[in-house]
Amino acid sequence: MSAGGTAQVAEGDRGGEGGLRTALAGLTTRGRSFLAAGLAASVCAYVLGQGDLLRVGLLLAVLPLVCAGMLYRTRYRVAGSRRLSPARVPAASEARVHLRVDNVSRLSTGLLMLQDRVPYVLGPRPRFVLDRVEPGGRREVSYRVRSDLRGRYPLGPLQLRLTDPFGMCELTRSFSAFDTLTVIPRVEPLPTVRLSGEAKGYGDGRQRSLALAGEDDVIPRGYRYGDDLRRVHWRSTARYGELMVRREEQPQRARCTVLLDTRGGAYDGQGPDSAFEWAVSGAASVLVHMLEQGFSVRLLTDTGTSVPGEGADGFAGASQQSADAAGLMMDTLAVIDHSDGAGLSRAYDLLRGGNEGLLVAFFGELDEEQTAVAVRMRQRGGAALAFVLDPEDWSREPSPQQTAAARAADRRRTLRDAGWTVVPVPPGAPFAELWRHADRERAGLATAGGGEGRS
Template sequence: MRRTLAGLTTRGRSFVAAGATAIICALILGERDLLRAGVLVLVLPLLCMLAVSRTRYRLACARRLDPARLPVGHEARVDLRLENVSRLPSGLLMVEDRVPYALGGRARFVLERIEPHGSRQLGYRIRSDVRGRYRTGPLTVRLADPFGMVELVRSFSLSDTLTVTPAIVPLPHSRLSGAWTGGGDSVARAVSAAGEDDVAPREYRHGDDLRRVHWRSTARHGELMVRREEQHFQSSGTLFLDTRRSAHWGEGLSSSFEQAVSATASIGVHLVRTGMSLRYVTDAGEALPAAPSEGAFEGLLLDALAVARRSRGNSLSAGLAALRGGEAGAREGEGLVVAVFGALSAEEARAVAAARRGTGTSVAVLLQGTPGAAERAEPQGEGTAGLLRSAGWRVLPVASAADLARAWTTAGKAGEDFVRDGS
């Protein structure tokens, strides 16, 4: 009864107050007609309250969110199925699904009647221009009487989670290689138009399977030659994001941090889809180790970047230590390293330059723009880029993530020039 009384609407409370006032005045003045009118006004919301509280029909709800992960600016659809599983028809239902303000606000529907064992299909679209993880639901149903005197709220427990990932910028193919991981006698390569002559044989060893004998090489060398055991190798690398609050400027979607997150997501997705095994590192240390499958790491990376926030740390030491570690770092720094930085001081640039080891390819993406303070303008100048280039880093200065595709082509050309000079 207490719950039902709490469900009285403003209209219902007004009727109760007016009826009680009329009854008291009628008793004081001795007016029977006023007493009858007061009783009628008071009883009406009470009857409505009794009718709504004795509602015995049961409702079931099923929901689906498609897709559960999408980039910023794209739409997802929420489908709801509300079913009356009782033997009584429902009354007037006001249905509302809880939706965060960033996804578009409330989703409300009015259903006049659901027949016994009947159902209704509901749906609406949501979108967000801000990355993050959002919860939609649960669905709430408001039961109301025809006069609008009483309104009871019942809520379901099911909800969905929508992950809005950073914007992805398509990148052109470029020759960026990392450390090779795997096993076997040789790196597996595709059969070219030259045919079997491309196979790299070796001399026969005791215990080798005779089915691996390469007869053409045997005839050429005058001794038994067998095909090498081949296994597909996978190139590995490290993706680094500088999340320090002190290294970024601006607020909102145009801030340097949001552009850095978008650039990191674009690079990570591009490299993973080319078959590279990646791990994700921030200034706080390793955030995601390499995953066994490409699709698994791509999803984990996008989920991590969707909720990435600026850190309060001021040092890159933990991140640079993790950058040198891992599988690629254990191979004498031969792994590909792609690092996305905000503002770097001269001291920080020297520390980043010293973090490069071996002959592996290292790419530094430097976010440039209009910092909020004058002291930030100098660290992003040619001094920082020069320090990194002198240590072997390929420096890609970009004003925003939209400029990354053009700069990425420059990194690829630098790799081709390196190959030609090395040959």
């Protein structure tokens, strides 16, 4: 990603009161000191009748004015561009910003100071001093940015400060273009487990769907141009007197829905180590992992919103578009925030009546009503896995009373009784270990219950 533009440094009024004010406003501390000293010396020389002192005073006063006038009327044309590497970076990781300045005029530039505007969460504002740039020449510099917080951060516009060789005056010109750095949640690599009965999105144990080409398709069907001759069904061909082929079968892609609870009242604390940030990072890890395993993946929140551009069956994994799908979901999770909703009913309405396959949910605090909604979600789908981040566990000052912890344990037990595989999440727990633990928990439930159907 790059941002560019051409700025005509020292472009502006060419005279008059407005141009004079602009030139004088660009005087540096050194220039103003020379001007004040020159005026004071000239006045004193005039009063005392000292001609030599008068000449020195006029020289001191005129020098900054001449520098300001020459700098203001100099017609430099400088082009600037920016490139991010990468433009999408996980939280707590660094990205490098490359800046390039081209002198597109026929005159050499003077001393330039290059400055880029960045939000304070990405670090200090970078500044670079560039020496004389010859006509047609270029200069390239770079700096690093880093953020522990998710989000989309604007970079720019790029600013140039032009100064004279004596440091008497400097003028600032800005480019108009800017870029956006997207800081996505941290994604933790997950081990391959068999939470839904299969380790891959495709497999011999998967349900298979028939690729029908029309209402008249039966087994077998008539030969169509382009059909593979190896699929010819000779017995039916002899019976009907025309070429008949077997109807082809294709594996049905396994589905996975990731439900992220974003209710503001369900989580306590803020910052990169908060429970909500852990849930967002966990959801991102599951989405990427399931895409890599070939699942059709869908992201859903408690408000019923999903990823823009997501189809009815979610994004397909193990395809050429899987990288783009992962990017879209990461962009959505980069800016996701707490919702104002108080319940999970909207998410349940979208899940109701559909075959969502494996359901992986990240819940905050669940009261009795929301626990009942989550129970109904499990009844509508296949395998269901819940990571529960109870505020009582994540609180820095736990309550001495055990009533809240007992209620949370009762609700987790209710979810287990409904068929959920429930994994409580303690602070700072590695997600890969919890993922393995969930696999063992589900295997134990399947053994105790005589096995569960595959989704």
